[in-house]
Amino acid sequence: MNLLTTFILAIREVRRHLLRSALTTLGIVIGVGAVILMVTLGRGAQAQVTSTISSLGRNLMILVPERAVRTGGGGSTAPFKMEDMLAIARDVPNAVVAPQAASSVLVIYGNESRPVGVTGIDNQWFVARDWKLSAGRTFSDAELRSGRPVCVIGATTRKELFKYQNPLGATLRIGKVSCEVVGLLEAKGASFGNDPDDVVLLPLQTYQRRIAGNRDIGMAWISARSSDDIAKVQADVTSLMHERRRLGPGEPDDFAVKDMKEISKTVGQVTTLLTAFLSSIAAVSLVVGGVGIMNIMLVSVKERTREIGIRMSIGAMEGEVMQQFLVEAVTLSVLGGLMGVAGGLLSSAIACHFIKLPFVLDFSIVVLAFVFSATVGVVFGYFPARQAARLDPIEALRYE
Amino acid sequence: MRPTPPSDPPPPGTLLELRNVTKIYGQGEVQVKALAGVDLRIARGEFVAVMGPSGSGKSTCMNLLGCLDTPTSGSYRFRGLEVGALSRDQRALLRRHYLGFVFQGFNLLARTTALENLELPMIYRGIPAAERHRHARAALQAVGLANREGHTPGELSGGQQQRIAIARAIVTNPDLILADEPTGNLDSARSVEIMELLVRLNRERGMTIVMVTHEPDMAAFARRIIHFRDGLIASDETSQP
Ligand SMILES: Nc1ncnc2c1ncn2[C@@H]1O[C@H](COP(=O)(O)OP(=O)(O)O)[C@@H](O)[C@H]1O
């Protein structure tokens, strides 16, 4: 009996016992699906990190009011003042500083409303973040100085509030403030689950006076002129702020200047590690799936004792009975693998959509999962198959 | 594979020969001597009925004849081959090519159509699908169930199932058909149908048939009747046609 015939018979057998086959292979489906899901999400996160790193072309740092983790753990501290920003702009060479203050506020247009990250900035912000407009204009000096109610909105905010209407010149309500849309940001794309395009930008003055009701500055973007300047700028800003925030010598900083590239790299490393970790857990579930196949194959051999007897009486040799059960096990596990691949890809596509990660199809992992599930079939099908092949034909025929 | 010639060569036409065959099950205290030294020669084309009380060794003998088992001592030659000296796989090949079985409990594969059941022995013989289907349909025709090829055993009566089983046994044109109480699960009308079928296969195709039965009515269809008692052949009578 050749392998093709055996395979055709195995398929028949699987079809004949659909429920049993489904149960047998469930473990493999879940195992393979989980591996694919984990790896795909991991790859998506890595792709995100990579694209974030390359989109940070501006040697960007952030200045935040929080203690560095190594000096005794996070926790936010007092916000910055405008004077701090002016001091940095004046005293730190080769740097652009862009202050911002932000909070989530309900933004209304017509019948549409949604909470959006409303952010007060000045025009340096566009420079530091290397972020251009797709339509309209940035703020004028007069608007910035006098805190006029004008805004620039992100692509997501625009889509959600305006659908297909032209937002330029329209008036939004931001909390209690009516505000004219003067510009539209280019879309950046989602990043780590938050959407940078869901944003409304106001002149800092406008934000502070009309929305926040204080003169706090939550953070600042600082961009160095070249990558060689990053370390120097970081050191300069640190010592300047140390002094300005009246910290004694040796006293730990209650703020941090973070290099975004470093952050992204760290996130990338963590992501890789996490992917490896989760994938190996998923791989364990694949082995568990294999044990499941073995269990049900053993039960199935018992259940089919009489069939085995019939086959032997008809002239099946040991090797052929063995081959039949092995091929059945492999067929089941490969079918399970296929369904797992399909399920895994589908669920990763859905997951990627919802947590806003790019969907990166890694073909090698699909092949690997497939090969692995076939191997699981061989390994865990071997013992039951041998059990079947060694049956005594007379006993098997008499089995009830 | 020419066999080594036995001490005194069997007469021409011999299909199988048992010489002083014993079969002992178990060890020590629980030892059972199922066959206690059986001598038997069956020629090609014979139709033999095997009778005897329960436990007298009929099935044990059939299992030996069918190469499903080997004697504890003595010699069993099938087509000149010493079966006791063959490996498991070699005996499987003998069954595949020269033997057909009919069981009391039909032993068809459940949830498998009549056609697929008939294909099974031919699959092991490596016969291509088209030819398998042709032979299977011919065999179904021969047992009068040509219109039932797509039915599974569950959809057929006992008599029909047994006829499918007979079709499966003859589909490969074996030298010997072994039937252990083939009518044991059937009513008498159905039993007679099965017997007539077997007689026809014996007459028209010259198939050698050995059949175990409890019923003298059924045994009467055979030309030769062997009685077993306590693991020995008590009588062996051939009636003239
Ligand atoms: N596998 C076995 N193990 C132990 N004893 C057996 C086995 N098969 C048959 N026997 C014994 O051998 C004797 C003959 O059995 P069997 O050939 O089945 O008789 P029959 O078919 O004539 O009723 C019986 O006593 C039976 O109990």
Ligand SMILES: [Mg+2]
């Ligand atoms: Mg019996």
